[in-house]
Amino acid sequence: MTMDKNAIERIPHIGEICHRGPFAGVPEKRTATFQDRSWRQNKVVESLEEAIRRTGLQSGMTISFHHHFRNGDHVVNQVLDTLARMGFRDLTLAASSLAAVHAPLIDHIQNGVITHIETSGLRGELAEAVSRGLMDCPVVFRSHGGRAAAIRSGELPIDVAFLGAPSCDPYGNANGYSRDDSLLACGSMGYARTDAKYARQVVILTNHLVRYPNAPWAIPEYDVDYIVPMDDIGDPKGIMSGATRYTKNPKELLIAQTAARVIDAAGYLYDGFSMQMGSGGASLATARFIRERMLEKDIRCRFALGGITGQITAMHEEGLIDRILDVQSFDLDAALSLKNNRFHHQIGATYYASFLSAAAVDQLDFVVLSALEIDTDFNVNVLTGSDGVIRGAIGGHPDAAAGASLSVVVAPLTRGRIPSIIDRVNTVVTPGAVVDVVVTDQGVAVNPRRPELAERLRAAGIPVGTIQRLKEKAETLVGRPDPIRYTDRVVGVVLYRDNTIIDTVRQIAEP
Amino acid sequence: MERRFTKDRLRRSMMFVPGNNPGMISDARIYGADSIMLDLEDSVAYTEKDAARLLVHNALKTLDFGRKEVVVRINDLASGLGVLDLEAIIPAGVHVVRLPKTDSAQDVADCEAEIARIERKHGIPEGTVGMMAAIESARGVLNAQSIAAASDRLIGVALGAEDYVTDLKTTRSDGTELLFARSMILNAARAAGIAALDTVYSDVNNEEGFLAEVALIRKLGFDGKSVINPRQIEPLHRSFVPSEKDLKKAYAVMEAIREANARGSGVASLNGKMIDKPVVTRARRLIALAEAVEEVEEV
Structure with a gap:
């Protein structure tokens, strides 16, 4: 082989390309069958302890988890028990949700063992304890997109991601x-993919x-360092149930039906919508009423x-939805369709x-999108209950509200006796700036930012009122609750999808 | 709250609301039923009767039911509770009292006498409160004609099928068992010039069965039907919406009549067919129904 040295040297970075000489970067060719190799030379580690040791995890670092196993998850607790036994301290736990x-x-x-938590949401006893001042450092709540x-x-x-995989x-x-x-x-493991890629x-x-x-x-091998076989990563019953049935609650159905009318009248129900x-x-x-309108039109x-959910996948199988982009499957029907x-x-x-x-x-x-509370500025709270205690999750609420042309x-x-529309939400999760329409069982209100939308709804015969009027109606029915009593101590910080602070959650005052 | 009954109005749906359920009472108006029927009778346990009466009294006094017709189903007078019910609801303001288990014209007369007495007692103009009679027995069905004609206050007669089929020693099935009663009640109502209202369909999850029954009573000529779940209202109302084709024909009939009248002729024809009075009456009714259906009430 003759080489024109001058010509080769004109190639940029040539020094870096060939500094090691031919074949320096390739392992020796192997001759064992791939099956044989895959069982002997792989990433499987015998125990969780061993895997943790090999990751180089140290006290003070950040560990992460996904929430695809929902309330059936056994991964977080097992890993934390192990880490506690091994003597780790001062860890930041960054879960996609808890x-x-x-x-x-x-x-x-x-x-x-844990001194800081980052999550989309908290529920149950942990949420209750955090709201009562369990942690010195406030919990950081982020949206899925954030x-x-x-x-x-x-x-x-993220230093080490511990990801349960079925x-x-x-x-x-x-x-x-x-x-x-x-x-x-x-089904889908969408939230875990970000952790796998960047941890x-x-x-x-x-x-x-x-x-x-x-x-x-969902997760490719090049993003994975170790694999630990476990007997139990979760309770199938808590992870997912059969099919999400359409609600039979007449009030919810009435709201859903009105929402579908609003979407249609607003002009967003056309051939090829998303x-x-x-x-x-x-x-x-x-979705059920959207389906009826789709068939009609x-x-x-x-x-x-x-x-x-299975409701969406049924519409897909019926030929009404061309593509499904699934970050999280809510039920077995959805997982089966995936x-x-x-x-x-x-x-x-x-x-x-x-x-x-x-x-x-x-x-x-x-x-x-659902809401626990909406205020007269159209701000939405999905995180704290009417008693001020954390009992929800931000999820993709602000992301979808901001991204969609019509939220x-x-x-x-x-x-019950609690109004949903009030003067000021306990916690701003999704700002009114990205909320377009509020649909309740007793009326519809359009954000004044979108006067053209209100016009379109009225033209379609949908009675549109003001959000103030809805608030007054709620108060007429159930009165005005006493304000929640908080201490000055901040127990949670809520970030908007761009990771700027949008609100804080304070410790509730003991009665 | 001042209320006065209207004889002629849209009564496609009459929604039962248990009188002892505050949540359901306060939400009752949002579902779009033409009439709301607060129930003090069968949906209220005997031990809850007093509480329900008080609750309905206060609901009538304080809640805004918009343009809905507010009906209260009282207990029958023979039970001793009916008069207490009337004493509580009439001064609070009610459009229509539904009398259950009406077997004869005398039952209507007895109830009317109590209503009139209570109206006088409270200085309410006599004749403010309307009545409807629910017929729930073989005897009541056979007396339908005299029952329907028993009082000027009556806005309609209704069939209560559950008690009726029990009285007949049968059960509810495909509707064959109710054909006689429905026909009797319908003809009695029409002869008296009042509304005919059909019974409830209790299998809430069987929408197909519900729609089949609705189609049947529409064919027979009923004005509407009682419903026990708000989910039944929308499909019920949908079945009352005149079809585009029928509506077009009705407008064409009215147009032809107008033209004939303008020509000074009393006889009109459309597409070669003579238009006589019943055709015009039907067309007029259909247009009125379509317009009533179009009306959207702000909740």
């Missing part, structure tokens, strides 16, 4: 279901080690986004909702 099942964290907080952006930008650096091969290709058997487990070290905990390659995968339905009886039920939806339907596509949290990158929420025509917030005007 549920009532995570009450044992209270002990680990009291013992100093969290993904913070992890990617390095604002929330199926995983010996190299780390992991998923929430399996094509090799009937496993559905949690310094990634440990997969799995109860189901399958043969290579576990395709399709949509997302938030969790909650009325918002999910809106003979139109199709280009894509449905978000947390996906497994069987090729145009039901799994996406990660970053692509779902991060403001720092191209995000699917930015392509939404409309989103229907519809649905809520009953009153819940």
Whole structure:
């Protein structure tokens, strides 16, 4: 081989390209069968302790978890118990969300194993304890999109991600279901994908080690460092239940029906539209009335986004929805569809909702979202209850509201004796600046920012009133509750999707 | 709250609301039923009767039911509770008293006498409160004609099927068992010039069965139906919306009549068919129904 040395030297970076000489970067060629290799030379570690040691985790670092196992999760508690036994302290726990099942964290907080929490939400005893001043450092609440952006930008650096995976091969290709058997487990693992991609070290905990390659995968092996086989990563019953049925509550149905009318009248129900339905009886039920209108108008939806239920996948299978972008499957029907339907596509949290990158929420025509409280400035609270105690999660609420051209917030005007529409929400989670319409059982209010929208609704015969009028109606029915008594101590900080502080949650005063 | 009954109005749906459930009473108006029926009778346990009476009294006094017709189903007079019910609801303001288990014209007369007495006692103009009679027995069905004609206060007669089929020694099935009663009640109502209202369909989750029954009573000629769940209202009302085709025809009939009258002729024809009086009456009713259905009430 003759080489024109001068010509080669004109190639940029040539020095770096060939500094090691030919074949220096390739391992020796192997001759064992791939099956043989995959069982002997892989990332599987015998015990969780060993995996933790190998990651180089130290006290003071940040660990992360996903919440795809919801209230059936057994990963967070097992990992924290192990870390406590191994003597770790002063850890930051950054979970995509936490549920009532995570009450044992209270002990680990009291013992100093965990000193800071970042999450989308808190529920149950842990939430109650945090609201009563359990932690010295306020909990940071982020939206799904905000969290993904913070992890990617390095604002929330993850040292070790411990990710439960219902199926995983010996190299780390992991998923929430399996094509090799009937496993559905949690369907999409969208929120875990951001952690896997950006964490310094990634440990997969799995109860189901399958043969290579576990395709399709949610998390690719190149994002995974260690795999720990576990007997138990979660309780299937708590992870997911059969099918989300449409609500039978007539009030929720009335709200859903009105929401569908509003969306149609607003002009966002056309051939090729896009949509997302938030969790909650009325918002999910809106899909049913959207479907009726779609059949009537003979139109199709280009894509449905978000947390996906069987109601959405049924519309997909009926040919009414072309594509599903699934960051989280809400029920077994949704998980089954993700497994069987090729145009039901799994996406990660970053692509779902991060403001720092191209995000699917930015392509939404409309989103229907629930609310615990809405105020006369259209601010929405989905995080703290009417007693001031944390009992919810931000989820993708602000992301979808900001991304969608039409954000519809649905809520009953009153819940028992508690008004939903008030002067000032306890906690601002989604600012009124991105909320367009509020639909209650007793009337509809349009944000004054969108006068043209109010006009369109009125033209379609939908009686539109002011949000003040709705607030007054609620007060006529149930009166005005006494204000919640708080101390001055901040127990939670709420970040908007761009990770700026939008509100704080204070410790509730003991009676 | 001042209320006075109207004989002629849209009564497609009459929604039962248990009189002892404050939440359901305060939400009753949002579901779009034409009439709201606060129940003191069968949906209230005997031990709850006093509490329900008090609650309904206060609901009538304080709640704004908008333009809805407010009906209260009282206990029958023979139970001793009916008069107490009337004493509580009439001064609080009610459009219509629904008398249950009406077997004869005398039952209507007895109730009317009590209503009139209570109106006088409270200085309410006599004839403010309307009545409707629910027929729930074989005897009542056979007396339907005299019952429907028993008082000027009557806005309509209704069938109460559960008690009726029990009286007949049968059960509810495809509607065959109710055909005679429905026909009797309908003809009695029409002869008296008042509304005919059908019974409830109790299998709330069977929308198909509900719609089949609604189609049947529409064919027979009923004005409306009682509902026990708000979910039944929308499909019920939908079935009352005249079809585009029928509506077009009705407008064409009215137009033809107008033209004929302008020509000074009393006889009109449309597409070669003579338009006689019943055709015009039906067209006029259909248009009135369509317009009433169009009206949107702000909740």
